[in-house]
Amino acid sequence: MFRADLHCHSYYSDGTLSPEALIHLAKSLGLSGLSITDHDTIAAYKEAIPAAKAAGILLGAGVEFSCTFEKMSVHILGYDFDLNAPEITSFCSKHKERRYLRNRRILKKLAAIKFPIEETELEALENTGKVIGRPHIAELMVAKGYVKNSKEAFERYIGDGRIAYDSTESFSVEESIAVIHAAHGKAFVAHPHLLVGGWIHRLLDLPFDGIECYYARCQPDQIKRWLKVAQKKQLLVSGGSDFHGGSKPGITLGVSWVDETLFHQIFQRSL
Ligand code: AMP
Ligand code: ZN
Numbered sequence: 521m522f523r524a525d526l527h528c529h530s531y532y533s534d535g536t537l538s539p540e541a542l543i544h545l546a547k548s549l550g551l552s553g554l555s556i557t558d559h560d561t562i563a564a565y566k567e568a569i570p571a572a573k574a575a576g577i578l579l580g581a582g583v584e585f586s587c588t589f590e591k592m593s594v595h596i597l598g599y600d601f602d603l604n605a606p607e608i609t610s611f612c613s614k615h616k617e618r619r620y621l622r623n624r625r626i627l628k629k630l631a632a633i634k635f636p637i638e639e640t641e642l643e644a645l646e647n648t649g650k651v652i653g654r655p656h657i658a659e660l661m662v663a664k665g666y667v668k669n670s671k672e673a674f675e676r677y678i679g680d681g682r683i684a685y686d687s688t689e690s691f692s693v694e695e696s697i698a699v700i701h702a703a704h705g706k707a708f709v710a711h712p713h714l715l716v717g718g719w720i721h722r723l724l725d726l727p728f729d730g731i732e733c734y735y736a737r738c739q740p741d742q743i744k745r746w747l748k749v750a751q752k753k754q755l756l757v758s759g760g761s762d763f764h765g766g767s768k769p770g771i772t773l774g775v776s777w778v779d780e781t782l783f784h785q786i787f788q789r790s791l
């Protein structure tokens with residue numbers, strides 16, 4: 521049976537596996553297709569494309585952009601865009617710059633509450649070419665013994681609205697959708713069940729192409745609800761596990777997926 525997991529992270533963002541290891545895992549689990557959707561980077565594709573070809577896995581271009589809508593944090597999935605489009609590569613560079621400044625603001629806030637982390641420690645991570653964000657800062661806090669695990673780091677210090685959180689806005693959802701469209705891709709609302717509030721209706725009025733209705737931690741009634749919304753708005757439907765490897769244990773690659781029809785509705789571009 522054809523199954524394609526369209527949401528997972530490699531170690532180019534906050535996952536633990538290399539792109540190649542993700543492809544091999546997908547193969548060993550009997551998946552037919554995959555899209556690697558790292559946060560704000562497409563770096564995984566250089567290695568993922570030859571690995572997928574060798575393994576006979578259908579690979580679709582993907583990315584998960586961190587965005588802001590009415591001051592709320594929203595994740596947008598981009599699919600089937602041209603990986604070489606300058607709009608995408610320059611947008612990823614802009615995110616890198618944004619995160620560089622934001623990570624330092626978080627470090628400053630942590631230092632103020634007597635949890636110092638040297639900038640050089642951050643630089644060492646950034647120099648690997650990976651997208652560095654709060655999950656990595658949480659790991660540094662664990663390594664230093666400031667917290668017992670990264671859950672505690674988020675809940676007490678760096679989670680949304682906490683004392684060392686940086687609330688500076690990311691790029692807008694509108695801009696992110698425009699970038700994906702300029703690169704001939706499709707923009708999807710990621711894990712919609714996490715969005716709560718009246719503002720969702722305004723969000724859904726933006727020119728999205730689809731909704732991620734099938735998601736590992738989404739309850740069946742929620743899935744039904746979002747499938748209905750997608751149908752009513754004539755939007756495409758995607759699905760994936762949001763697998764991160766060891767950094768988010770409990771989620772297996774392939775637990776959420778799309779079938780062959782949905783896969784080909786989303787992906788027309790072969791890599
Ligand atoms: P960033 O993109 O740097 O803002 O980090 C966001 C990432 O941090 C998310 O994709 C999650 O993987 C992780 N994250 C956010 N909130 C929490 C939380 N409360 N507990 C654990 N991880 C979280
Ligand atoms: Zn993540």
Ligand code: FE
Nearest residue numbers: 584595710711
């Ligand atoms: Fe997300």
Ligand code: FE
Nearest residue numbers: 527529584762
């Ligand atoms: Fe994700």
